[in-house]
Amino acid sequence: MRFPLIALACAPCFALPALAAEEEAQTLTVYTYDSFVSEWGPGPAVEEAFEAVCACDLNFVGVGDGAALLARVRLEGERTRADVVLGLDTNLTAEAAATGLFAQHEVLDVAWDLPVVWEDDMFVPYDWGYFAFVHEAAFDPPGDFRDLASSDASILIQDPRSSTPGLGLLLWVEAAYGEAAPEIWAELADNVVTVTKGWSEAYGLFLDGEADMVLSYTTSPAYHLIAEGDDSKRAAPFAEGHYMQIEVAGAVASSPNLPLAQSFLRFLATDPVQSVLPTTNWMYPAVTPEGGLPEGFETLIAPERALLYPAGQVPEIKAQALDTWLGALSR
Amino acid sequence: MARRAQPLTLAGIGAAGLVGALILGTAVAVLAEAGRGRLGPADWAALRFTVVQAGLSAALSVGLAIPVARALARRRFAGRGLLITLLGAPFILPVIVAVLGLLAVFGRSGWVSAGLQAVGLPPLSIYGLHGVVLAHVFFNLPLAVRLILHGWQAIPAERFRLAASLGFGPGDVARVLERPMLRSVVPGALLVVFLICTTSFAVALTLGGGPRATTVELAIYQAVRFEFDLGRAALLALVQIALTGAVALAALGAAVPDGMGAGLGRVVARWDADAPMARRVDAVWIGLGALFLLAPLLSVVLRGAPGLLDLPGAVWAAAGRSAVVALVSAALAVTMAFAVAVAVARLGRRSGRAVEATAMLGIAASPLVIGTGLFLLTFPAVDPVTLALPVTASVNAVMSLPFALRALIPAVAAAERNHGRLADSLGLVGWRRHWRATLPAIRRPLGFAAGLAAALSMGDLGVVALFADASSGTLPLALYRLMAAYRMDDAAAAALLLLAASLALFWVFDRGGRGHVEA
The missing domain is CATH 3.40.190.10 (Periplasmic binding protein-like II)
Structure with a gap:
């Protein structure tokens, strides 16, 4: 098993090209809700940005909405083809965690811009x-x-x-x-x-x-x-x-691509993703991007x-x- | 009728068996996954509400369809064919489009309310049981009109000639010709509408005004999504199937086959309906029916037209996929329906009814349970995404089979009754017999059935949501995705595209079936 070693070595860094050199063109399968992957959602931009750094193929599979997504993953159980499940929210994470399908994340050093303290060790927030x-x-x-x-x-x-x-x-x-x-x-x-x-x-x-x-x-x-x-x-x-509502993603524990899945979770908290979420998902980013929120968001009630x-x-x-x-x- | 071992009869029994296996098999697969299930008092309340609203909707839809169909059957006017096609549109619209169209007319800020307010009256309140029934009549009146219109058109012109030469008045024509026809057609029409309404969910909830209007399908949603209680979902699906089967057998048992005899298929002339009063009554019925059904469609057109040309390419691609699925699904549905109709005509009354009732199950199957069951059955072997379109086409075919059957079963039975002996004496058997004798006689209902199946498949979201991903979505799915992305104007344009595509498919087949004969 060389994956866990690589995962340990790479967890805090972005050494993805090295990983990819070892394993030729991995495919990372991400289950998400429908509107995330539609051409009007964040999916296309996220895919392009991640593929630019991971030397992998990011494959989104759209499944209904958040609750349908959880039902689908439960139906599939251990046999699931998903490496990452993106689009659950804090109302679903307890049930999702109870399935035992999800791995602990390693995204520990991010300063979240959330109105609450984030303590979940299995799911990573991406917007709210x-x-x-x-x-x-x-x-x-x-x-x-x-x-x-x-x-x-x-x-x-x-x-x-x-x-x-x-x-x-x-x-x-x-x-x-x-x-x-x-x-x-x-x-x-x-x-x-x-x-x-x-x-x-x-x-x-x-x-x-x-x-x-x-x-x-x-x-x-x-x-x-x-x-x-x-x-x-x-x-x-x-x-x-x-x-x-805090929307989260989690990595599937049984995934053969777990290290890549973990680095995708980390990638979600970075600017290329966070900066597209406000005007595609129309939610607040979990980490305010460098350029701040888009013009217009300052008019919203707080x-x-x-x-x-x-x-x-x-x-x-x-x-x-x-x-x-x-x-x-x-x- | 002599019993002949016919491959087509066996195929018909087989097709009905496949439908039964799909509907029951998927429910059982879901139940097996769960191990066990229990129903609570809320589930029985949902069942009660389902039966009440479906019963009311069926009675009203068919009750109103009779005068409209009679008026259409005995009047000829410019644009009649187009009107009949357009009247079919509500039935094939996706639920969300129809609801928005309906509310543009009957909603709190709809056209009717605006009119009422202009004369100082309070706005209309559509939400409640009456709203559910109104919406279901809107959806199903067109289907009932068409089914009953077929019945009227199946009365040979020679009967009306004879009636006229015997000096029959309208009352005599009704007693001797029309009522026996209605006795054979109406139970089937009631059954179909009742069963469609039992699976209603979004319409019942939205127009019912809240959780009072919880139907069995919504209870299934709750079980799957909210509680992940697959056992309960499967049990609810089985209850729904049992209800369908029981109602189907009862209704089919109540239908009395008519004995109209054969005709030469010439144009019907109605000397009995020439009185000015009868003309006026018919004009009122046609006008009311057209107004009720077409006004919401007009609102769909008005809302969608501005954005139609600016629709993103992905929506057109989805429309193309939907059209292919619709054609495949229509071919499957009509082939199955023809085989089942032949089997029903050949088998004895009792076993014929059993075959027919089984084939009707598709109508009341829960898309969520079928989808989940198919998913459980296929997932270990294949990637669900690759199956999205084939699964959609097959399930849509099964779900539109009951409608195709309502049109084909009476027609095939009549063809057998009228031309069977002649075909026997000519030694016509097997495919040659159907090609020469049966198919020409059932052209019109066959075209109607194919058009209906294609249009229904075009508009139905059905099970595709569980299988599809962004690249293999159909047009209804694209429409929902647009709405979820706030793009209500694009969604309205997509709805218009969907309406136009469904109608075009329906029209091509239906027209093809009518041929050059005046319909």
Whole structure:
């Protein structure tokens, strides 16, 4: 076994060409979610940048969204062809870690620009964002969930059973209100215009004027501003704080390309990747690139409190929060 | 009918068997992976909601389709053929496009609400059970109209001549000719619409206004994604299959075959429907049907047109892949459907029904469970990405088989009934018999079935999502990817492209089937 030796020798450095000389044109297979690899996502730029330094072939495989990605990896188990899984988030990492499929990462010396301290030893963050309700500039938004519940503002949300932001909202209300969450949901029920399968449907309906606000991200207005030159969208700051989503990647322990996978994880934290994420994934980079954030990001709201459950607590909390949610909205 | 050992009959039984094996086999494969499964009270609630909304949707779709189909059957006007083709469009649209189109008309800021507000009324609220049913009627009314229209067109012109010469009024024509035809066609149409609605998920959730509108398919999503409880997912899929099978057998048992006899296929003239009142009633039905079905399509066209020419190359490539998949899938579906229809016509009533019910299972199969099951079965041997397009084509064929069958089974049965004895006496057997006697008689439903299968395959996301990656995606997948990247305008243009491509495929086959005969 020469891989572990090379891995040890190379872990802190970028001596990839040497590695490649030993092993001819390795292929690194990265499972990720669909929108990451589409030509409008970060995938193409990341592939080009990594292939320029690794002398390897980076092969992205797009699989649904984050939750579908985890389901796929679980289905494949030990036999998986993935070397790296990119696109899980902090709501999925506990379950992902429990599969025993992932190796510990070696990206230890990075100064993360995250609102929370990063301590996970299996998954490496690459971008993050806050969930928020997005509205038209002309609309006067409520200042928190209680305000929203007592107002007649209409909202579009996603089903937590089929959507990542939907699950985020569930945890947001739970983290902000704990015991009082059922009461909040009961009062929110008449503000909810409808619940959609995924983010795309809800956001599409919002743009068509079906509701005052839609559950999305604080960074959504940046897309309209930067890509479309349209500054008519805003995210509503909520006084309770905003729940976070941190997107992560992990290396598959059984991969024959583990050293290469580990260096890819390290590569994710560098400028060539971090600088494309804000305007392709429309999220905050996990490490602010040298040139800073793209122009336009300074207009976004900056929540004063970041809410996030420790990954290990999520599975239990989400099961109970789903029951609350179903109970409140099924009436 | 004499029993002959026919290779095509065996092929038909085989095709139905394959469908059954695929649907049941994948569910069992998922169950085996999990070891065990349990259903909770929420799952039964989902099943109840599924049955209620599907029942209502089926009754309303078919109920409304009868007058529309009758009006279309007895009126001739310029653009009628085009209208019939266009009316089929909602059925082949991907769910997300149809929902956005529907909401552009019936939503809170839609055309209807804008009209209501202009005269000082509150906006329309579409979200709730009535919204689910409205959307399902929008999707399925066109299919029901076409199936029932086929029934009307299958009444030989000679019957109407005879009726006219006997001095029959509209009431007599309805009693003697139309009602027996409806008794044989309506149960099948109800069945198809009911079954389509049982697998609804995104439509039911979005227009149902929330988790009250949880269907079995959504419960399956929850089991796979939220809880990774494959056992429960497989059990839910099996419950859905059992429901389908039971409803299919009941509906097929209720259908009474008609005894219209043979005709020479000449143009039908309707002396009974000449009264001015009847004309006006028909015009109203056609107008209402067209307005209801075409307005949302118009909104799709208006939204998509500006961006159509600027669509990225990847979207056109995806459209090309989708078209190839659609053609392969249509060929498979029609071949299977023809074999099954011949088998059903030849076998006795009981075993014929069993074959037909098995072949119908595809309609109610959960795409997520089929996809997961196929994945589990094939993954150890092959790279799923290389299988994406073949798997998509085959599964789409299986899923559109039931629709093809609804069109072909009555037609093949009639062809056998009407020309079978003549063919027997001429000693026509095997392929020559079908080439000479059966196929010419079923051209129209055959073209319709092929068009439907192609268009459905074009618009269906189905199982491809689990297998595909960026380079092998189909057009619906590209559309979703555009939406996920905030590019709603490009997505709207892709939706228009999808609508146009599906309709074009449908039109080519359907038109080909109608030939030069006035339809």
